[in-house]
Amino acid sequence: MPSLLQKVWDAHTVRRLPNGQTQLFIGLHLIHEVTTPQAFDMLRARGLSVQRPDRTLATVDHIVPTRDQQRRPFLDVMAEDMLAALERNCREAGIRLLDVPSGLQGIVHVIGPELGVTQPGMTIACGDSHTSTHGAFGAVAFGIGTSQVRDVLASQCLAMDPLKLRRVDVQGRLAPGVYAKDVILEIIRRLGVNGGVGFAYEYGGEAIDAMSMDERMTICNMSIEGGARVGYVNPDRTTLEYLRGRPYAPQGAAFERAEAWWLSMASDAGTRYDDRVTIDASAIRPTVTWGINPGQSVYVDEPLPEPSGVAPGDRPAVVEALEFMGFRAGDPIRGTRIDVAFVGSCTNARLSDLREAARVVRGRKVAPHVQALVVPGSQGVRAAAEREGLDRVFVEAGFDWRGAGCSMCLAMNQDRLTGRQICASSSNRNFKGRQGSPTGRTLLMSPAMVAAAAVAGEVVDVREVDRGGC
Amino acid sequence: MAVERLAQVTGTAVPLRGDNIDTDRIIPARFLRSVSFEGLEAHLFADDRAQAEAIAPGSHPFSSPRYADASILLVNANFGCGSSREHAPQAIRRRGIRAIVGQSFSEIFFGNSVALGMPCVSVSPEVAERLMQAVERDPQTAITIDLGAGTVSWSAETAPAALPGGARDAFLEGTWDATGLLLDRYEDVEAVAARLPYVTNFSRD
Ligand code: SF4
Numbered sequence: 001m002p003s004l005l006q007k008v009w010d011a012h013t014v015r016r017l018p019n020g021q022t023q024l025f026i027g028l029h030l031i032h033e034v035t036t037p038q039a040f041d042m043l044r045a046r047g048l049s050v051q052r053p054d055r056t057l058a059t060v061d062h063i064v065p066t067r068d069q070q071r072r073p074f075l076d077v078m079a080e081d082m083l084a085a086l087e088r089n090c091r092e093a094g095i096r097l098l099d100v101p102s103g104l105q106g107i108v109h110v111i112g113p114e115l116g117v118t119q120p121g122m123t124i125a126c127g128d129s130h131t132s133t134h135g136a137f138g139a140v141a142f143g144i145g146t147s148q149v150r151d152v153l154a155s156q157c158l159a160m161d162p163l164k165l166r167r168v169d170v171q172g173r174l175a176p177g178v179y180a181k182d183v184i185l186e187i188i189r190r191l192g193v194n195g196g197v198g199f200a201y202e203y204g205g206e207a208i209d210a211m212s213m214d215e216r217m218t219i220c221n222m223s224i225e226g227g228a229r230v231g232y233v234n235p236d237r238t239t240l241e242y243l244r245g246r247p248y249a250p251q252g253a254a255f256e257r258a259e260a261w262w263l264s265m266a267s268d269a270g271t272r273y274d275d276r277v278t279i280d281a282s283a284i285r286p287t288v289t290w291g292i293n294p295g296q297s298v299y300v301d302e303p304l305p306e307p308s309g310v311a312p313g314d315r316p317a318v319v320e321a322l323e324f325m326g327f328r329a330g331d332p333i334r335g336t337r338i339d340v341a342f343v344g345s346c347t348n349a350r351l352s353d354l355r356e357a358a359r360v361v362r363g364r365k366v367a368p369h370v371q372a373l374v375v376p377g378s379q380g381v382r383a384a385a386e387r388e389g390l391d392r393v394f395v396e397a398g399f400d401w402r403g404a405g406c407s408m409c410l411a412m413n414q415d416r417l418t419g420r421q422i423c424a425s426s427s428n429r430n431f432k433g434r435q436g437s438p439t440g441r442t443l444l445m446s447p448a449m450v451a452a453a454a455v456a457g458e459v460v461d462v463r464e465v466d467r468g469g470c
Numbered sequence: 471m472a473v474e475r476l477a478q479v480t481g482t483a484v485p486l487r488g489d490n491i492d493t494d495r496i497i498p499a500r501f502l503r504s505v506s507f508e509g510l511e512a513h514l515f516a517d518d519r520a521q522a523e524a525i526a527p528g529s530h531p532f533s534s535p536r537y538a539d540a541s542i543l544l545v546n547a548n549f550g551c552g553s554s555r556e557h558a559p560q561a562i563r564r565r566g567i568r569a570i571v572g573q574s575f576s577e578i579f580f581g582n583s584v585a586l587g588m589p590c591v592s593v594s595p596e597v598a599e600r601l602m603q604a605v606e607r608d609p610q611t612a613i614t615i616d617l618g619a620g621t622v623s624w625s626a627e628t629a630p631a632a633l634p635g636g637a638r639d640a641f642l643e644g645t646w647d648a649t650g651l652l653l654d655r656y657e658d659v660e661a662v663a664a665r666l667p668y669v670t671n672f673s674r675d
Binding site for chain 1: 489490492495498499500502503504505506507517518520521547551553556559560574576577578581582586634635636639640643647648651653655659662663665666669671672
């Protein structure tokens with residue numbers, strides 16, 4: 001009764017290596033400008049070439065400016081160097097590069113799925129820890145470092161240790177105003193930021209079954225924030241309907257053959273898991289992080305934790321986080337004044353995320369002291385949103401409407417916090433310094449909650465905004 | 471390439487306390503704006519060090535002259551969580567660290583470190599604490615990590631220090647750089663690819 005993980009693993013196993021690791025074939029290698037230039041240099045130094053350019057796809061996302069994207073060279077010399085290196089490497093190796101002029105550029109974890117490149121049953125690797133996003137399709141997808149990027153370029157394979165499998169059942173239904181983001185923050189809070197080390201997470205249950213692919217991607221995206229390098233959802237009808245007609249998906253009779261194979265890769269009934277966890281979806285409320293790791297979160301109507309109220313081992317971390325954030329134990333998170341509102345990132349910058357944020361801001365104005373920006377996950381998302389007029393909703397409310405990229409998720413371009421600013425962010429990491437200012441502060445939440453905070457100028461409960469309370 | 475084997479690391483250590491130290495702290499993203507890894511060591515823990523410096527000069531272990539010669543890094547739990555950036559272990563390695571001893575490591579960080587030939591061995595929380603205290607008392611304390619025996623020893627003490635079997639054998643056999651190994655039997659790779667229906671986009675029945 002094998003699981004999807006086992007089936008995919010077996011189908012891609014080349015051999016057992018002398019050290020006991022498995023040589024695994026990588027079906028899809030996604031690359032971007034930050035973690036690959038050194039890998040190509042290592043290849044050259046060894047006189048090796050790219051083995052399967054046809055199984056490799058490149059884009060540029062981390063360093064692209066979100067204003068004036070088409071203008072080259074970029075004003076930022078180092079960003080220009082990185083993109084130029086990627087262009088040269090792709091040209092020499094014959095790798096397709098989806099760059100800004102292509103109209104298909106975007107965050108690597110947004111474009112893979114939206115173009116139909118990401119498919120069930122694949123092994124997918126990328127020099128980026130949020131590669132787990134692609135698991136939403138029932139792929140086994142994980143982040144790798146630059147030396148491993150070199151290995152995949154050279155051999156289309158990786159040397160891997162086996163993973164244990166934890167089933168995370170999300171039972172029941174989500175209440176209005178509660179989103180996939182809140183579910184994954186709940187899972188991380190419950191299981192801990194390192195609870196998933198050594199595990200792949202298989203997400204399922206009524207709430208996951210009911211989710212769209214966009215929502216499943218939000219869940220799988222943040223598996224790594226819970227320590228799990230791999231997170232996936234078994235492919236089902238929702239998966240197939242999403243893929244049908246996408247540019248890189250098989251077409252016609254080939255699609256029918258694909259459907260059968262994809263569904264056959266799902267975990268069998270009676271799969272045995274190394275561990276099982278059940279989460280009650282109906283009890284989850286809108287969630288906000290208050291600290292410096294994604295496990296440090298509360299429901300929006302809860303107070304910040306008291307160090308005395310947590311396990312002794314966790315106390316130093318709570319004290320350190322409260323101190324860094326400048327927050328007081330026991331205070332409410334609601335009412336925390338924000339300076340910046342960021343809707344973006346591979347976690348929450350797909351069309352449905354933008355729709356939810358736009359729904360909240362429609363007809364309202366961003367608070368005067370708040371800088372608010374929307375950075376769509378891809379040029380495709382941006383164009384689709386503009387077709388629906390979402391850009392106008394945001395701009396009329398006082399948001400900046402930007403070009404696609406990672407932007408303020410990690411601030412490798414010009415978009416960054418300054419000083420002690422507090423940012424309500426739909427991204428995935430609230431680490432110290434993550435958004436570009438060493439002392440800047442990040443509050444992670446759903447895009448609808450970010451939008452509500454932008455309007456109120458402080459953290460509010462989106463459920464009350466929805467009821468017209470603000 | 472000449473095979474280099476790694477069975478033992480001996481040296482003094484630098485203790486870095488705290489759980490969940492993420493790769494954004496190890497090397498902030500703005501220092502990733504480069505096409506090479508060269509010079510990264512100068513920015514190791516840049517923001518943490520600057521913040522510690524503002525409070526008390528030399529108070530960050532990586533700024534302290536006491537630990538300037540250290541070649542082993544001591545850490546607590548879930549070290550290296552967060553981004554997959556190999557820049558993090560690269561910066562540590564380039565600073566002269568040859569092995570890391572800690573309670574636990576993020577998987578991606580662990581794999582990246584193996585690929586650089588820098589073992590990360592796991593010890594119990596008690597052993598981590600005893601090691602840290604020993605080194606804080608006397609930075610010249612010599613520590614030996616024996617990968618084959620799976621131990622760490624210092625002063626008169628010896629404690630278990632675990633490394634998963636695959637990584638251990640990779641160090642002992644000098645095969646932590648996997649590229650050559652993965653290219654060894656490329657015809658097997660082609661055979662696997664040929665069996666996967668998506669590789670031909672399901673064009674065949
Ligand atoms: S959006 Fe953020 S988390 Fe996602 S790939 Fe870009 S930098 Fe990484």
